[in-house]
Amino acid sequence: xxxxxADDAKMMRTVIRRTLEGMGVDxxxxxxxxxxxxxxxxxxxxxxxxxxxxMPFKNGLEVLxxxxxxxxxxxxxxxxxxxxxxxxxxxxxxxxxxxxLKPFEAATLKEKVEKLLPSLV
Numbered sequence: 775x776x777x778x779x780a781d782d783a784k785m786m787r788t789v790i791r792r793t794l795e796g797m798g799v800d801x802x803x804x805x806x807x808x809x810x811x812x813x814x815x816x817x818x819x820x821x822x823x824x825x826x827x828x829m830p831f832k833n834g835l836e837v838l839x840x841x842x843x844x845x846x847x848x849x850x851x852x853x854x855x856x857x858x859x860x861x862x863x864x865x866x867x868x869x870x871x872x873x874x875l876k877p878f879e880a881a882t883l884k885e886k887v888e889k890l891l892p893s894l895v
Contacts, residue, residue, distance in 0.1 A: 775891070776801035776819060780811035780837055781826040781853070786876075790824055790853070793880045797887060808832025812840045820848060822891055824883075827854035827861065835864055842869045849890035853878070 777799050779790045787804050794802055803818065805811035809831040815823065823841060827834035834852050841850055849871040854861070857875045865873055872886045 775799045775821050775893075776803070778803050778805065778811060778814055778818075778820045778823045778825075780805040780808065780814075780824070780829065780834070782806050782829045783826070786826065786853075789880070790883065793883050794887070796880075797884060806830075808834065808837045811837045815841055816844070822887065823848060823850045824853055825850065827852055827856045827865075835868060838865065838868045838870055851883075851886060851890070853883075 775798065777794050779787050779802060781787045791802055791804065803814050805814050807830040811825060812832060825834040825837045834854065838850050838852065841848065846869065851872045851874060852865050852870050853874045853876060855876045862873055871890055874882060874886060
Protein backbone atom coordinates (compact mmCIF):
# COMPACT_ATOMS: atom_id res chain seq x y z
CA UNK A 775 0.00 0.00 0.00
CA UNK A 776 1.47 3.36 -1.05
CA UNK A 777 0.61 6.77 0.37
CA UNK A 778 1.65 10.32 -0.43
CA UNK A 779 1.67 12.79 2.47
CA ALA A 780 1.91 16.49 1.57
CA ASP A 781 2.27 19.00 4.40
CA ASP A 782 4.77 21.78 5.00
CA ALA A 783 4.88 20.97 8.73
CA LYS A 784 7.31 18.13 9.45
CA MET A 785 5.56 17.34 12.74
CA MET A 786 2.24 16.87 10.93
CA ARG A 787 3.85 14.63 8.30
CA THR A 788 5.33 12.56 11.13
CA VAL A 789 1.94 12.19 12.89
CA ILE A 790 0.26 11.13 9.65
CA ARG A 791 3.14 8.77 8.75
CA ARG A 792 3.05 7.04 12.13
CA THR A 793 -0.71 6.60 11.93
CA LEU A 794 -0.46 5.08 8.45
CA GLU A 795 2.46 2.85 9.42
CA GLY A 796 0.40 1.60 12.36
CA MET A 797 -2.24 0.59 9.82
CA GLY A 798 0.25 -1.40 7.76
CA VAL A 799 0.95 1.18 5.05
CA ASP A 800 4.62 0.81 4.19
CA UNK A 801 5.23 2.72 0.97
CA UNK A 802 5.02 6.29 2.23
CA UNK A 803 6.39 9.29 0.35
CA UNK A 804 6.49 12.75 1.94
CA UNK A 805 6.32 16.14 0.24
CA UNK A 806 6.86 19.42 2.06
CA UNK A 807 5.13 21.63 -0.48
CA UNK A 808 2.52 21.42 -3.21
CA UNK A 809 4.99 21.35 -6.08
CA UNK A 810 6.85 18.39 -4.56
CA UNK A 811 3.51 16.64 -4.03
CA UNK A 812 2.46 17.04 -7.66
CA UNK A 813 5.89 15.92 -8.90
CA UNK A 814 5.82 12.87 -6.61
CA UNK A 815 2.32 11.93 -7.73
CA UNK A 816 3.26 12.19 -11.39
CA UNK A 817 6.32 9.98 -10.96
CA UNK A 818 4.82 7.20 -8.83
CA UNK A 819 1.59 5.30 -8.15
CA UNK A 820 -0.25 5.84 -4.86
CA UNK A 821 -3.24 4.18 -3.23
CA UNK A 822 -4.10 7.31 -1.22
CA UNK A 823 -3.01 10.95 -0.96
CA UNK A 824 -3.23 13.07 2.20
CA UNK A 825 -2.59 16.77 1.68
CA UNK A 826 -2.61 19.96 3.69
CA UNK A 827 -4.44 22.98 2.26
CA UNK A 828 -1.95 25.75 3.05
CA MET A 829 1.48 24.93 1.65
CA PRO A 830 4.18 26.85 -0.22
CA PHE A 831 4.24 27.06 -4.02
CA LYS A 832 0.99 25.11 -4.65
CA ASN A 833 -1.81 24.73 -2.13
CA GLY A 834 -3.79 21.59 -1.39
CA LEU A 835 -6.57 22.55 -3.78
CA GLU A 836 -4.05 22.89 -6.62
CA VAL A 837 -2.56 19.52 -5.65
CA LEU A 838 -6.04 17.96 -5.66
CA UNK A 839 -6.87 19.43 -9.07
CA UNK A 840 -3.55 18.23 -10.54
CA UNK A 841 -4.20 14.73 -9.21
CA UNK A 842 -7.74 14.68 -10.59
CA UNK A 843 -6.45 15.70 -14.03
CA UNK A 844 -4.53 12.42 -14.27
CA UNK A 845 -6.35 10.08 -11.85
CA UNK A 846 -9.99 10.41 -10.97
CA UNK A 847 -10.05 7.42 -8.64
CA UNK A 848 -7.22 7.67 -6.12
CA UNK A 849 -8.63 8.76 -2.74
CA UNK A 850 -7.49 12.22 -1.64
CA UNK A 851 -7.98 13.47 1.92
CA UNK A 852 -7.44 17.16 2.66
CA UNK A 853 -6.21 17.74 6.22
CA UNK A 854 -6.38 21.40 7.19
CA UNK A 855 -7.28 24.16 9.60
CA UNK A 856 -9.50 25.68 6.89
CA UNK A 857 -12.99 24.77 8.08
CA UNK A 858 -14.94 27.55 6.41
CA UNK A 859 -17.70 26.29 4.18
CA UNK A 860 -16.22 27.93 1.07
CA UNK A 861 -13.02 25.85 1.40
CA UNK A 862 -14.92 22.64 1.96
CA UNK A 863 -17.12 23.35 -1.07
CA UNK A 864 -14.09 24.13 -3.25
CA UNK A 865 -12.52 20.83 -2.25
CA UNK A 866 -15.74 18.88 -2.87
CA UNK A 867 -16.13 20.53 -6.27
CA UNK A 868 -12.53 19.54 -7.14
CA UNK A 869 -13.17 15.91 -6.21
CA UNK A 870 -11.89 15.49 -2.65
CA UNK A 871 -12.64 12.10 -1.09
CA UNK A 872 -12.70 13.34 2.51
CA UNK A 873 -11.82 16.36 4.64
CA UNK A 874 -10.26 16.41 8.12
CA LEU A 875 -9.94 19.51 10.28
CA LYS A 876 -6.79 20.09 12.33
CA PRO A 877 -6.27 19.39 15.12
CA PHE A 878 -7.48 15.82 14.82
CA GLU A 879 -7.19 12.54 16.67
CA ALA A 880 -5.22 9.70 15.09
CA ALA A 881 -8.39 7.58 15.41
CA THR A 882 -10.23 10.02 13.12
CA LEU A 883 -7.54 9.74 10.45
CA LYS A 884 -7.49 5.96 10.78
CA GLU A 885 -11.28 5.75 10.42
CA LYS A 886 -11.33 7.92 7.29
CA VAL A 887 -8.46 6.02 5.64
CA GLU A 888 -10.09 2.67 6.42
CA LYS A 889 -13.35 3.92 4.89
CA LEU A 890 -11.54 4.79 1.66
CA LEU A 891 -9.24 1.74 1.66
CA PRO A 892 -11.27 -1.16 3.08
CA SER A 893 -8.44 -3.58 2.27
CA LEU A 894 -6.57 -2.13 5.30
CA VAL A 895 -9.26 -3.21 7.76
